Amino acid sequence: MTTALEGNGDRRHHLDSLLMRESLLDKEVQKSTEAPVIRMLPDTYVVKIGGRSILDKGRSATYPVRDALGTLLESKKLIIGTGGGARTRHVFSIGIDLGMPSGVLAELAQADALGNAHVLGALLAPYGVVAIPPEVFGHLLPLFIRSVPGVIFTGVPPYSLWEHPPAIGRIPPHGSDSGAFLLAECFGCQSVTLVKDVKGLYDQDPNINKDANFISEISTEEVRKADFATLPFERVLLDLLDYSRQISQVQIVNGLDPDNIIAAVNGEHVGTIVHR
Numbered sequence: 001m002t003t004a005l006e007g008n009g010d011r012r013h014h015l016d017s018l019l020m021r022e023s024l025l026d027k028e029v030q031k032s033t034e035a036p037v038i039r040m041l042p043d044t045y046v047v048k049i050g051g052r053s054i055l056d057k058g059r060s061a062t063y064p065v066r067d068a069l070g071t072l073l074e075s076k077k078l079i080i081g082t083g084g085g086a087r088t089r090h091v092f093s094i095g096i097d098l099g100m101p102s103g104v105l106a107e108l109a110q111a112d113a114l115g116n117a118h119v120l121g122a123l124l125a126p127y128g129v130v131a132i133p134p135e136v137f138g139h140l141l142p143l144f145i146r147s148v149p150g151v152i153f154t155g156v157p158p159y160s161l162w163e164h165p166p167a168i169g170r171i172p173p174h175g176s177d178s179g180a181f182l183l184a185e186c187f188g189c190q191s192v193t194l195v196k197d198v199k200g201l202y203d204q205d206p207n208i209n210k211d212a213n214f215i216s217e218i219s220t221e222e223v224r225k226a227d228f229a230t231l232p233f234e235r236v237l238l239d240l241l242d243y244s245r246q247i248s249q250v251q252i253v254n255g256l257d258p259d260n261i262i263a264a265v266n267g268e269h270v271g272t273i274v275h276r
Helices: 027-032 059-073 086-097 102-127 134-147 176-187 220-226 236-243 259-265
Strands: 002-004 013-015 044-049 077-082 150-154 191-196 217-219 249-254 272-275
Touching: 044 059, 044 176, 044 259, 059 077, 059 102, 059 259, 077 102, 077 134, 077 176, 086 102, 102 150, 134 150, 150 176, 176 191, 176 236, 191 259, 217 220, 220 236, 220 272, 236 249, 236 272, 249 259
Parallel strands: 044 077, 044 191, 077 150, 191 249, 217 272
Antiparallel strands: 002 013, 249 272
């Protein structure tokens, strides 16, 4: 519905709506848009499989993870994300040496993650899982998830040339961890599980210091205050958790023991839970 403004001969037509003639940058206008958000796929579970931590390790690590996912697919609808792993790190090294900006590096990372999506998709094909091309993934996800037990996507979000500038260096801040989270947040999925090759978060790198202490649960504020030298997930995930509307936590689990994946998706606490 449109209305014509009266007075001063102003005959312009405006939409009669909440944000009619308002600046979308006004803080009060922004506050007025707070409202419940629908959960489009509340019965689905997002599981992100690490490229370097799982797929790059080959058959010994990947096949047991495939079997665990197959077990879950018997009763759960899974949306499975993949990272690029070693190939992404290699192409980053070349791109940085050549002076490529973060946006170009992000596009390259997307391509590597897509390769791993097809690899995992082939392994899970007997279970009826399909790898969906990035171009149609968001639009057709509800259709596919109602037609098959699970789908696979490139966990790297498609910011590509529009990737946000990182605070330090040139490595794109949004990788497959944040991409999996953003997908779950948008579609209102049940949970997000990040599958790595460590149990979760430690106060020090457990690969360097065997006396590192495991942290089973921690808030985003506590992570920032602790200022850990390294994290088993992308730091930008802390900001995403703080501002999310539907997903309030993620769990990091050790996929080298694939039973952890099954337990985490079933709601058990077997790794590190990071919450806002």
